[in-house]
Amino acid sequence: MDQQTNDLIKNEIEKNDVCLFMKGTPDAPQCGFSMATSNILKILEVNFKGINVLENQNLREGIKIFSDWPTIPQLYVKSEFIGGCDIVKEMYESGELAKLFENKNISFKGKS
Template structure:
């Protein structure tokens, strides 16, 4: 993963209490799993940041390397 992508991921995680790396956006998810997680967070009234990995191929691959997990969505919660 390049440094710019690593910095982008760390910035999103540092700036948000709850961050969902997903396919699409919370208002327009592009896969069923992303939709499911987003909808659960909305039902629970959790304030979260949705990050659309489909807009950036480096981010899409980078978040997988960052977490050492091969699939998306990925949900991060501080503390």
Template sequence: MDDNTKNIIQNYIDNNDVCLFMKGTPDAPQCGFSMAVSNMLKILEVNFKGVNVLEDQNIREGIKVYSDWPTIPQLYIKKEFVGGCDIVKEMYENGELKKVLEDKGINFKN
């Protein structure tokens, strides 16, 4: 991954408390997994930045290298990689996602 791509990814993560690298946008997801994670965040009323990886092939491939995680979507909370769809779904279902948001001072609906 080139430095420019790495810097773009880093800026998204640094400047957004909750950042979701996804296919499509929160309002128009273009994959079921991206839609699932986006919907969980919406249900919790979390303010998050959706980054559409389909708009930039460098970011689409670069985020996989950056996180050392092979799939999209990828969720970051306060600069920390949380996981992809399966992990976020499990955390959502067992209440762990709320705990992480709470611990990191992110506002959400209880």
């Protein structure tokens, strides 16, 4: 991965408490997994930044190298890689995702 792509990824993760690298945008997801993940964040009313990897092939490949995770979407919370759609879904259903936001002082539905 080139330095510019690495810097772009680091920058987005550092300046956004909740950052979702996804296919499409939160308002117009381009794949079911990205839609499911962004919908979970919307249900929790978490303020998050969606980054469309389809706009930049270097970013699309670079994020997989950065996280050492082969699929998109990828969720980062306070610079920590959380996982992809299945992990986020499991964490949401078990209540772990809400606990994570609470522990990291991120406001969400039911907790401000």
